[in-house]
Amino acid sequence: MATATTPNRSWYKRNEIAVTPWLFLLPGVIFFALYVIFPIFQSFWISFHEWDGLGEKTWVGTANYERLLGGDRKFETSFWNNIKWLVLYLLAIPMGLFISLFLNQKVFGIRLYKSMFFFPFVISQVVVGLVFSWFYLPNDGLFDVITGLVGIDIRGGVLGNPDTATYGIIAAGLWPQTAYCMILYLTGLNAVDPEQVEAARLDGAKGHKMLWYVIIPQLKPATFIAFVVTIIGALRSFDFIAVMTNGGPFGSTRVLSFYMFEESLSEFGFRMGYGAAIAVVLFFIMLIFITYFLWSMYQDEKGAR
Amino acid sequence: MFPKPLEKSSRSWQITYQMLLPVVLIIWLLPLIAVAIFSIKPDADFVNGNYWGVPSSFEFFTNYGKVFFESDMPRYLWNSVLITVPTVIGCIILSSMTGFALGVYKFRGNLLIFFMFIAGNFVPFQILMVPVRDLTLSLNLYDTKLGLVLFHVAFQTGFCTLFMRNFIRALPFPLIEAARVEGVAEWRIFVFIVLPLMKPALAALAVLIFTFIWNDYFWAIVLTQGPDSQPVTAGITSFNSQFRAAYHLMSAGSIVAALPPVIMFFAMQKHFIAGLTLGAVK
Numbered sequence: 222m223a224t225a226t227t228p229n230r231s232w233y234k235r236n237e238i239a240v241t242p243w244l245f246l247l248p249g250v251i252f253f254a255l256y257v258i259f260p261i262f263q264s265f266w267i268s269f270h271e272w273d274g275l276g277e278k279t280w281v282g283t284a285n286y287e288r289l290l291g292g293d294r295k296f297e298t299s300f301w302n303n304i305k306w307l308v309l310y311l312l313a314i315p316m317g318l319f320i321s322l323f324l325n326q327k328v329f330g331i332r333l334y335k336s337m338f339f340f341p342f343v344i345s346q347v348v349v350g351l352v353f354s355w356f357y358l359p360n361d362g363l364f365d366v367i368t369g370l371v372g373i374d375i376r377g378g379v380l381g382n383p384d385t386a387t388y389g390i391i392a393a394g395l396w397p398q399t400a401y402c403m404i405l406y407l408t409g410l411n412a413v414d415p416e417q418v419e420a421a422r423l424d425g426a427k428g429h430k431m432l433w434y435v436i437i438p439q440l441k442p443a444t445f446i447a448f449v450v451t452i453i454g455a456l457r458s459f460d461f462i463a464v465m466t467n468g469g470p471f472g473s474t475r476v477l478s479f480y481m482f483e484e485s486l487s488e489f490g491f492r493m494g495y496g497a498a499i500a501v502v503l504f505f506i507m508l509i510f511i512t513y514f515l516w517s518m519y520q521d522e523k524g525a526r
Numbered sequence: 527m528f529p530k531p532l533e534k535s536s537r538s539w540q541i542t543y544q545m546l547l548p549v550v551l552i553i554w555l556l557p558l559i560a561v562a563i564f565s566i567k568p569d570a571d572f573v574n575g576n577y578w579g580v581p582s583s584f585e586f587f588t589n590y591g592k593v594f595f596e597s598d599m600p601r602y603l604w605n606s607v608l609i610t611v612p613t614v615i616g617c618i619i620l621s622s623m624t625g626f627a628l629g630v631y632k633f634r635g636n637l638l639i640f641f642m643f644i645a646g647n648f649v650p651f652q653i654l655m656v657p658v659r660d661l662t663l664s665l666n667l668y669d670t671k672l673g674l675v676l677f678h679v680a681f682q683t684g685f686c687t688l689f690m691r692n693f694i695r696a697l698p699f700p701l702i703e704a705a706r707v708e709g710v711a712e713w714r715i716f717v718f719i720v721l722p723l724m725k726p727a728l729a730a731l732a733v734l735i736f737t738f739i740w741n742d743y744f745w746a747i748v749l750t751q752g753p754d755s756q757p758v759t760a761g762i763t764s765f766n767s768q769f770r771a772a773y774h775l776m777s778a779g780s781i782v783a784a785l786p787p788v789i790m791f792f793a794m795q796k797h798f799i800a801g802l803t804l805g806a807v808k
Contacts, residue, residue, distance in 0.1 A: 246627045246628070252680040256676070323550070340792075355777075356556075442806055446806050463747075500652045501653065
């Protein structure tokens with residue numbers, strides 16, 4: 222028998238290399254499975270039910286999804302707002318690149334400048350949201366004061382006007398996100414091969430040509446990470462909306478994550494099944510990107526082996 | 527170096543650049559500067575509509591004193607500490623173990639488990655909301671700090687494992703092999719050889735996780751309610767309803783709530799950035 226112990230070498234000793242990784246993995250994997258992996262499937266399951274979070278779940282089949290996709294106006298607004306978030310949030314990447322190029326110099330105090338540019342990212346989104354909502358105050362907010370100088374007047378203030386509210390929130394979100402992309406690119410620029418740059422310079426490349434053909438290709442790893450964190454950030458956006466407009470005015474700033482929260486846990490009642498269905502839709506949107514991210518990372522891993 | 531180093535540029539651009547830097551910085555931080563000014567203004571300024579002018583008096587101590595002595599703010603801050611610190615410790619313990627297992631050993635399912643951690647970390651966490659809330663309720667941990675800590679530890683383990691595993695893979699493997707030849711037990715290799723080498727990674731993760739958890743809002747409102755266990759991000763909203771439209775106090779409160787991660791960042795800047803930009807350079 223393989224498991225029979227020899228006098229001085231226990232079963233564990235003989236299988237140490239095979240067993241150890243599993244022992245080390247066990248607590249982490251159990252925790253992660255219990256709180257992350259398993260709940261994903263539970264959400265799928267719950268989305269086929271009607272459930273108030275306390276009593277019995279009632280199986281309703283695909284009714285939640287039919288209601289959701291069959292002309293739920295709130296869902297449509299949320300979905301299109303999510304698309305706006307996705308597209309506009311990506312602006313953080315070029316903006317971050319631009320600022321990093323601006324700051325990539327060696328002058329006195331530049332390190333402090335870099336940290337000061339970065340530090341909006343460290344502040345909690347709740348506080349950034351609050352700060353921006355004061356910035357946008359109708360009449361008294363600095364934004365309104367400045368736009369008033371050039372003769373633009375947004376009725377009800379940026380956040381009080383259904384046409385501008387979502388863009389105002391996205392702008393607030395872009396602030397820390399741009400800072401994050403900036404720091405990624407600053408790190409990337411640090412590692413750009415100076416010899417290639419010199420060689421290209423001798424060949425007469427400069428300005429945007431140099432940037433496009435020599436620098437940006439070398440920044441590819443930084444761009445990939447910037448892309449990953451920006452997409453995830455855009456789809457997770459919740460804090461800003463909850464703090465700045467709470468979904469309003471007239472529900473115009475809802476996104477899927479917020480709508481989901483509102484349906485399952487709010488004064489409107491506990492519709493967990495419907496909320497779970499919204500979350501599942503959000504998950505599938507995310508899955509498109511997750512698949513791509515994992516695939517790229519897998520290619521890297523294969524290359525490393 | 528790109529763009530062209532300043533020393534090689536024309537004198538006029540050098541001067542312009544030096545002058546441009548502070549101007550751009552002020553524009554960039556304008557919303558924050560505004561709040562900082564708000565927080566030292568007297569109440570009267572807002573009544574009189576003097577939002578953006580010079581403060582009519584300097585009320586730093588009155589405003590911040592109110593935040594600390596006449597509101598629940600200190601309780602919320604303390605709750606945040608009691609949530610954040612155990613989470614950081616828990617994450618680091620769990621993920622240094624998982625990272626070690628995935629980074630050092632070759633076994634079937636290694637990549638699969640690794641990708642499970644990464645994928646779970648990318649998931650929009652709203653999909654976890656209903657089941658996790660239910661789980662926390664059934665463990666009788668709803669509205670407790672422990673309930674929040676357990677979830678945070680589990681969720682952050684995904685990101686931390688990715689980080690630790692990649693860091694460990696970059697360590698010199700012959701070191702571990704040499705120890706094995708010497709007959710050192712595997713868990714001793716972990717404790718006495720790998721862990722000491724992982725110090726920079728541990729520091730980086732500690733500051734990152736501290737910031738992430740301190741700034742968390744979504745899970746705070748999903749899993750807790752009320753000043754007994756809510757962290758400061760959630761507390762700030764009830765603070766604001768206590769002082770509705772008192773912008774000087776709300777600003778002071780917000781600054782207090784945001785400060786600990788900022789201090790952490792400036793104190794541990796090198797580690798913080800090393801952590802955030804992991805993988806940005808190949």
